[in-house]
Amino acid sequence: MEQLVHFDNDHGEKLTGTLHLPDAPNGCGIVFGHCFTCSRHTTILRRICSDLTLEGFMALRFDFSGNGQSEGEFAKSTYSKQISEMKTAAALLERKGAVWIGLAGHSMGAAIALLTAAQLDVVKAVCVLAGRLSGLNAAHFLSPDQRQQLQSAGSVSFSSRGRSLELSNRFFADAGQYNLPQAVAALKPPLLVVHGDRDEIIPVQEAHQAHALNPVGTTLAVIPDADHMFSDAQHCRQISELVVTWFKKQKEKE
Numbered sequence: 647m648e649q650l651v652h653f654d655n656d657h658g659e660k661l662t663g664t665l666h667l668p669d670a671p672n673g674c675g676i677v678f679g680h681c682f683t684c685s686r687h688t689t690i691l692r693r694i695c696s697d698l699t700l701e702g703f704m705a706l707r708f709d710f711s712g713n714g715q716s717e718g719e720f721a722k723s724t725y726s727k728q729i730s731e732m733k734t735a736a737a738l739l740e741r742k743g744a745v746w747i748g749l750a751g752h753s754m755g756a757a758i759a760l761l762t763a764a765q766l767d768v769v770k771a772v773c774v775l776a777g778r779l780s781g782l783n784a785a786h787f788l789s790p791d792q793r794q795q796l797q798s799a800g801s802v803s804f805s806s807r808g809r810s811l812e813l814s815n816r817f818f819a820d821a822g823q824y825n826l827p828q829a830v831a832a833l834k835p836p837l838l839v840v841h842g843d844r845d846e847i848i849p850v851q852e853a854h855q856a857h858a859l860n861p862v863g864t865t866l867a868v869i870p871d872a873d874h875m876f877s878d879a880q881h882c883r884q885i886s887e888l889v890v891t892w893f894k895k896q897k898e899k900e
Contacts, residue, residue, distance in 0.1 A: 647699075653738050655711055655718070655731045662686075662715035663708030663735065665742070666695045672702030674897055675744030677735045679728070679755030680707070681776075681875075683807050685714030690752060690775065690876045693886045701894055704744055708735050710758075721801070721812040724820035725761065725782075732762040736769070746770050746900065748893055753777060753848065753874065757826060760837075764829045771896040773838040773889055776874050778848045779830055779856040782821040831859040838865045838892045840885055842872025865892065 649665045664686055676698060678691050686707040695705035710728045711718030736747050748771040751759035756777025763769040778786065788802060796802040801814040830837070837860060841853035850868060857866040867888055872881040 651706070651708075651738065653734060655727070655734055657711070657718070657727075659711045659717040661708055661711060661717070661731060661734070663706050663738075664695070666699045666705040666707075668699040668702045668704065670702050671704065671743065672897070673744060674702065674746040674748065674893070675704040675706065675736075675739030675742065676748040676750055676773075676893060677732060677739060677759075678705065678707040679710065679732055679749075679751035679758045680713070681753030681755055683713065683720075683809065683811065684753075684755075685709050687714070688752065688875065690882055690885065693882050694750070694889050697886045697890050698893065701890055703890075703893065704739055704742060706735055706739055710755075720809075721814060723813075724817055725758065725824055726820050728758045729762045729765065732758055733766055736762075736766060740768070746897060748772065748896070750889070751775065751777065754782075757782070757824075760826065760829055760833065761824055763833060763835055769835050770900070771835050771838070771893060772833065773840070773892065774856075775840045775885070775889075776842065776845055776848055776876070777839070777852065777856075779826050779839075779852050781824075781826045782818070827855075827859055830856050830864075833860060833863060836863055836865070836896055838867065838889065840867045840869065840888065842869045842874065842876065842881070844871050845874045847874040 647667045651665045691707045698705045709716035712720035749759040750773035752775040756774035763772045843850045
């Protein structure tokens with residue numbers, strides 16, 4: 647069963663999520679964060695959340711502020727703000743009865759899940775899908791002209807997924823305070839890293855580097871021929887089965 651839920655972030659903005667409820671709850675809940683400029687409705691997140699309920703997991707996929715159906719301005723997005731929002735989402739699952747919490751995210755959501763886990767002791771397992779885990783740089787998604795505009799004007803306008811958006815220097819300054827490789831290396835909960843070897847946005851080397859930083863605690867799964875959004879239906883099914891099986895295994899270790 648799917649349930650529309652709303653909860654407030656620290657700024658009083660109403661966030662919107664879809665809560666997947668199992669028929670036979672196992673006391674576990676997983677929070678999912680979406681990719682940069684995306685929403686909670688990406689196919690890979692919907693598929694995994696639905697499949698998790700078949701194994702007794704609650705699953706919550708939600709829109710970060712300024713995205714999807716959540717309130718807030720995209721221009722005011724930061725890593726810190728999204729980390730806080732994922733913490734709030736995890737607390738919602740606890741209020742719904744989850745005593746075992748996992749975090750997961752796709753692309754930028756993967757980085758947010760990892761950084762949130764580093765700050766939240768309740769987290770028992772982390773899954774990152776097509777994540778850039780070496781750190782964020784403006785060169786990763788801004789053209790040279792856009793980077794020049796950011797430097798001279800303090801903000802930059804761009805289009806993504808049919809939206810006209812704006813980012814300021816504050817976003818990059820905030821992201822710069824987080825050391826993602828250090829967070830991977832120091833992560834205490836087990837980590838699943840899933841990446842397509844034909845990812846056209848974030849190279850698969852990012853996944854191999856993350857595994858090398860924490861080889862004992864990390865399970866690496868490279869999906870042949872998969873792209874960044876895991877748009878192929880067969881890849882989507884394969885990854886969902888992999889993620890669900892992995893979360894079940896981590897729960898059984900408790």
